Amino acid sequence: MADSPYVARRRVRLAIRRARDGKNFTQSDVAEAMEWSLSKVMRIESGEVTISQNDLRPLLAFLGVKDRAEIESLVVSAKLSKQRAQWWETPQYRDLLTPAIVQLIGLELAAREIQYFYPMVVPGRLQTPAYTRAVFETFAGELSEEAIDARVRMREMRRQSFLDAAEHPEVNLVLDESVLYRQVGGAEVLRHQLEHLLVLIGERRISVRIIPFKEQSPIPMLATYEIVSLVDGTTVLYRESDTLDEIVEDHEKIKRHREIFDRVWQAAYDEPTSAGLIKDHATALS
Known part of the structure; x- marks a missing residue:
């Protein structure tokens, strides 16, 4: 996983942004000097698109990157990142998904650890198809049926890739106890979802860990988020609220979210107790 195309793409765009900031250039400065559109520069730096080797070399020269070893390393990474488009990058999915989720899917494949903070529902990558559809149907007035279908298929393919992977990241999940009661899609759908979590725990x-309904427990005030620690030692934050989402790379914001996660993780029921609660709720729904 160390040579993941998604880690390579991220390495290149962060190097570009770091060099641009070091020169105090704006994205508009780069666009004008390279005779590119501002949109192209923004999409390269955000990770929405890759950059070709032919574009990268003159860009690095303009940004003052002169170390030959660094240049060649970035060129190799740019070449690696230009792999054949994966299923989530094809128009039938990409055009119906947010740029943030398109990036997240690739980065999940290069993760060594993922911390999920989900106070309302089970995380998308761990959802059963029926649970996923029930979640997205709550946005029927904001998302088209085509978009909902694409996102349901996308989540199932993400789940399947997680199940099929030969190597697994360390995954720690915090759920509020209310998730065990919230009958998303009805009792049968919730039961199957809880049973699926029990299988993943057993394997x-x-x-x-479950955040209990007791006075001394932290209140899960923040929106849904996940912290993805990559194999190259860097970390990204994916934050989601309603139909809006974003990839966050700001170190201080990631640090704050990790501190909150750690505090809630320590205050929650331990893993055996949490698994027992999930099992009790699944059994009660039978």
Whole structure:
């Protein structure tokens, strides 16, 4: 996983942004000097598109990157990142998904650890298809049926890639206890979802802790987020609220979210107790 195209793409765009900031150039300055559109510069730096080797070399020269070893390393990374488009990058999915989720899917494949903070529902990558559809149907007035269908298929393919992977990241999941009661899609759908979590716990693919309904427990005030620690030692934050989402790379914001996660993780029920709660709720729904 160390040579993931998504890690390579991220390495290149962060190097570009770092060099631009070092020169105090704006994105508009780069666009004008390179005779590119501002949109192209923005999409390269955000990770929405890759940059070709032919574009990268003159850009690095303009940004003052002169170390030959660094240049060649970035060129190699740019070449690696230009792999054949994966399923989520094809128009039938990409045009119906947010740029943030398109990036997240690739980065998940290069993760060594993922921390999920989900106070309302089970994380998308761990959802059963029926649970996923029930979640998205709550946005029927904001998303087209075509977009909902694409996102349901996307989540199932993300789940399947997680199940099929030969190597698994360490996954720690915090759920509010209310998730065990919230009958998304009805009792039967929730039961199957809880049973699926129990299978993943039993196979040691995930560790789950439940935030209990008791006075001294932290209140999960923040929106849904996940912290993805990559194999190259860097970290990204994916944050989601309603139909809006974003990839966050700001170190201080990531640090704050990790501190909140750690505090809630320590205050929650331990893994055996949490698994027992999930099992009790699944059994009660039978």
